Amino acid sequence: MTRKTAVLICPGRGTYNAPELGYLGRHHASRTELLARFDALRSETGQEPVTALDAAPKFQPALHTRGDAASPLIYACSYLDALAIDRERIDIVAVTGNSMGWYIALACAGAVSPEAGFRIVNTMGTLMQERLIGGQLVYPFVDADWQEIPGRRAGILDKMSEIAAREGHDLAVSIALGGMLVLAGNDAGLRAFEAEMPRIDDRFPMRLKNHAAFHTALQAPVATEGQACLGPDLFGAPDVPLIDGRGQIWWPGATDSAALRDYTLGHQVTEAYDFSRAIQTAAREFAPDLFIITGPGTTLGGATAQALIQADWRGMAGKTDFQTKQKATPLLVSMGLDDQRFAVTKGE
Structure with missing residues (x-):
């Protein structure tokens, strides 16, 4: 065999x-x-x-x-x-x-x-x-057929960097997870991303309960x-x-x-x-x-x-x-x- x-x-x-x-x-x-x-x-x-x-x-x-x-x-x-x-x-x-x-x-x-x-x-x-310390959220950059949406990943990273540059805001990539990015940061950083990014499928950005800001300097x-x-x-x-x-x-x-x-x-x-x-x-x-x-x-x-x-x-x-x-x-x-x-x- x-x-x-x-x-x-x-x-x-x-x-x-x-x-x-x-x-x-x-x-x-x-x-x-x-x-x-x-x-x-x-x-x-x-x-x-x-x-x-x-x-x-x-x-x-x-x-x-x-x-x-x-x-x-x-x-x-x-x-x-x-x-x-x-x-x-x-x-x-x-x-x-x-x-x-x-x-x-x-x-x-x-x-x-x-x-x-x-x-x-x-x-x-x-x-x-x-x-x-901090928390995590997830946000996808692929479509329903798991193909990358042009510009979506770059848009996520640009918004993340913009927020992270603000005083009192921490936000960074935590995990590259297939067709999603897991972002982690402090509450101010996470809330800003949630408020300023478009909602997708009435699910994302999705905050992960009882998760800290894993895989970041925090x-x-x-x-x-x-x-x-x-x-x-x-x-x-x-x-x-x-x-x-x-x-x-x-x-x-x-x-x-x-x-x-x-x-x-x-x-x-x-x-x-x-x-x-x-x-x-x-x-x-x-x-x-x-x-x-x-x-x-x-x-x-x-x-x-x-x-x-x-x-x-x-x-x-x-x-x-x-x-x-x-x-x-x-x-x-x-x-x-x-x-x-x-x-x-x-x-x-």
């Missing part, structure tokens, strides 16, 4: 919502030993165990979307999904992630242990929540505290190639673990995260048969496909092209969808 090659993609914040409540219980109830270790790490810091958060009778936005709850929940779901992939049929040739998903990617690639990855995610998620205090809390002993070299938020590849056998820590707790926290470039690097350098997005949630599929379209990967020029290819021979598997996850797992 020929193994398919795949790039593994780990999701970031905002992917554990009401439909995902109980995800660990539904898909990973047998992983009691590893979940117990994660719960023990939460108990050490006086925080509610991830299994208890997942088993709550009702999804509570005020609780489940907080950085100190959502981050460890998403980590546990995503990491255990990666373990569930059938490696006899699937060869993971590289790993990447979106935003907080970079921390999960570190563990999935073997650069940190499962427990170290959990500690990194939980620490950074808690620090972000405690400080909650997070410098969080980066400093993270570096103080998370020592160099947690980091090592990956077992498979890692693609970061600049599109840089960290290769097995050629990775300086100190440099990897510096990037993770420095640049990755305070500078823009280019998810689109990470996906495009993965496509060009590894030419995988599949892109597999771990759960929870299903929202990252569109951004991944849009990034591939921007790179003209396999001749795709828009959403229709992607859907045609996806129907004929799936290019992208979202493990948050039951019918797709079973295509890459051994069965649960």
Whole structure:
């Protein structure tokens, strides 16, 4: 049997919502030993165990979307999904992630242990929540067929720069996310953008609840505290190639673990995260048969496909092209969808 090659993609914040409540219980109830270790790490810091958060009778936005709850929940779901992939049929040739998903990617690639990855995610998620510096919003620059609207991206960046130049206003690119830009800043900067940019589909600009100004200079205090809390002993070299938020590849056998820590707790926290470039690097350098997005949630599929379209990967020029290819021979598997996850797992 020929193994398919795949790039593994780990999701970031905002992917554990009401439909995902109980995800660990539904898909990973047998992983009691590893979940117990994660719960023990939460108990050490006086925080509610991830299994208890997942088993709550009702999804509570005020609780489940907080950085100190959502981050460890998403980590546990995503990491255990990666373990569930059938490696006899699937060869993971590289790993990447979106935003907080970079921390999960570190563990999935073997650069940190499962427990170290959990500690990194939980620490950074808690620090972000405690400080909650600034916020984020999203704004699209593609049309309904995922083709770039001429001038839209430049218009967004021009308005962003204009606002950022005003006294008391902070606004910067946070994440390049397929056909959308995620902008982050202080409240004055975000409010100005919301007031001065045209509304699209009665949704955008869309402010993201319980999100700080991730990947901007405003997070410098969080980066400093993270570096103080998370020592160099947690980091090592990956077992498979890692693609970061600049599109840089960290290769097995050629990775300086100190440099990897510096990037993770420095640049990755305070500078823009280019998810689109990470996906495009993965496509060009590894030419995988599949892109597999771990759960929870299903929202990252569109951004991944849009990034591939921007790179003209396999001749795709828009959403229709992607859907045609996806129907004929799936290019992208979202493990948050039951019918797709079973295509890459051994069965649960």
